[in-house]
Amino acid sequence: MTTVTTPVEATAPGSGSGSGAAGSRRRKKPVERFSVARTLRYALLILFVLVVLVPVYVLLVTSFKGPGDAAPTRAWNLPQVWTTENWQAAWTALSPAILRTLQMVVPAALISAFLGSLNGFVLSRWRFRGANLVFTLILFGMFIPYQAVIIPLNQLVLSLDLPSGIPTLIVLHVIYGLPITTLIFRNYYQTVPNELIEAARVDGAGMLRTYWAIVLPLSIPSFVVVLIWQFTSAWNDFLFAVFFSSSQNGPVTLALNNLANGALLQNYGVSMAGALFASLPTLLVYILLGKYFMGGLMSGSVKG
Numbered sequence: 313m314t315t316v317t318t319p320v321e322a323t324a325p326g327s328g329s330g331s332g333a334a335g336s337r338r339r340k341k342p343v344e345r346f347s348v349a350r351t352l353r354y355a356l357l358i359l360f361v362l363v364v365l366v367p368v369y370v371l372l373v374t375s376f377k378g379p380g381d382a383a384p385t386r387a388w389n390l391p392q393v394w395t396t397e398n399w400q401a402a403w404t405a406l407s408p409a410i411l412r413t414l415q416m417v418v419p420a421a422l423i424s425a426f427l428g429s430l431n432g433f434v435l436s437r438w439r440f441r442g443a444n445l446v447f448t449l450i451l452f453g454m455f456i457p458y459q460a461v462i463i464p465l466n467q468l469v470l471s472l473d474l475p476s477g478i479p480t481l482i483v484l485h486v487i488y489g490l491p492i493t494t495l496i497f498r499n500y501y502q503t504v505p506n507e508l509i510e511a512a513r514v515d516g517a518g519m520l521r522t523y524w525a526i527v528l529p530l531s532i533p534s535f536v537v538v539l540i541w542q543f544t545s546a547w548n549d550f551l552f553a554v555f556f557s558s559s560q561n562g563p564v565t566l567a568l569n570n571l572a573n574g575a576l577l578q579n580y581g582v583s584m585a586g587a588l589f590a591s592l593p594t595l596l597v598y599i600l601l602g603k604y605f606m607g608g609l610m611s612g613s614v615k616g
Contacts (some may be wrong), residue, residue, distance in 0.1 A: 375399065375585040380582040382485050398581035399589075402571070405582075410568035413547060414593075416478045416563055420485040421542035425535055427486070428493020433523050435494070436501040437509060447498065457578055458551045477561030483555065485546040493538045500534040501527065506592040540601055545595045564590045 337417040374382050375398050435447050465484070474480045504527060512522040553566040568590045572583045 313462045315386075317563050347353035361430070371584045371588055373511065375402075375581050375588060377581045379579045379581070382584075395581075398585040400580070401579075401582045401606070402586035402589055405571050406564055406567050406586055408566040409562065410513070410589070410593075412478055412561065413563040413565075416481050416485070416544040417543050420482045420489070420546050421539050423482075423484045424493050425538040426541050428490055428538060429497045429528070429531055429535070431490065431494040432497025432499075432501050433527055434519075436498045450491050451496050453488070454495070460486075462551065462555055469556060478563075480556045481546075481549075481552055481563065484552050485542070485549070489542050492541065496538055496541075497531070497534050501533065504530060536601060540597055543597055 356386055370387050374387065376394045376396070377386075378397075381392050431450065469480055474483065476488050505553055509522060510515055512526050517525065539600060547563075548565065549563070550565040550569070553562045557563065557566060559566060559570050568586050571586050
């Protein structure tokens with residue numbers, strides 16, 4: 313039996329449809345081109361950062377200057393002699409007010425957050441007659457400025473014989489915080505699956521039991537948002553502090569105003585150090601909880 317063998321042409325390495333074709337299909341890395349839009353975007357971001365950091369630089373530098381060195385004409389210059397006396401004087405003047413402010417903002421934030429959580433749960437899951445109207449009336453409180461109600465509110469506080477100072481401020485910040493806390497929690501609870509609520513009802517849980525055992529443990533992101541919001545708004549409030557407290561029992565914003573307008577007015581370093589002391593708690597809150605704030609704020613933005 314004869315076997316016929318067909319000759320096969322030899323292919324040179326790197327030629328033909330082998331590695332040569334693969335090499336021709338090899339793509340080069342794309343070269344990143346110059347983009348005018350990207351450059352303008354980064355330039356604007358740098359400009360915004362400078363706008364924010366320039367006042368901080370002046371505050372920080374001036375707080376370490378002595379009385380003769382802290383002058384408006386030398387605001388941009390570094391201190392000739394670095395001193396911490398301004399910080400010591402500011403802490404001595406503001407430390408009692410800072411403690412009173414903490415006693416005010418912590419309960420005000422917690423109470424308004426809890427009440428807003430209850431309101432948001434009821435308005436999102438209990439479709440009673442007039443629920444939308446009640447929700448609209450609650451939200452209407454967000455658009456009423458403090459200045460518009462300060463006189464009747466002062467008369468109401470006097471008629472109720474509420475004690476001046478921190479107790480009255482706690483009540484006012486809780487009431488004024490309910491609209492925004494109710495809105496945030498209502499939007500968040502509308503994203504909770506209905507299956508969880510129905511499963512709790514099948515197991516025999518009522519509304520309060522469902523809220524306490526099912527909904528409340530899921531509300532941590534919204535609680536973080538509300539607590540940060542209420543903490544900062546109550547801490548930075550000045551108008552309520554002027555009308556419903558005094559320098560002896562008021563918060564840190566009122567004490568800082570008295571410090572700037574008092575006998576130490578010519579010493580700009582003390583005022584700058586006091587401003588940094590007064591802003592430090594809210595700054596720390598945003599630095600430590602900022603990422604949770606944005607995450608919790610976006611978690612309730614799916615439905616509204």
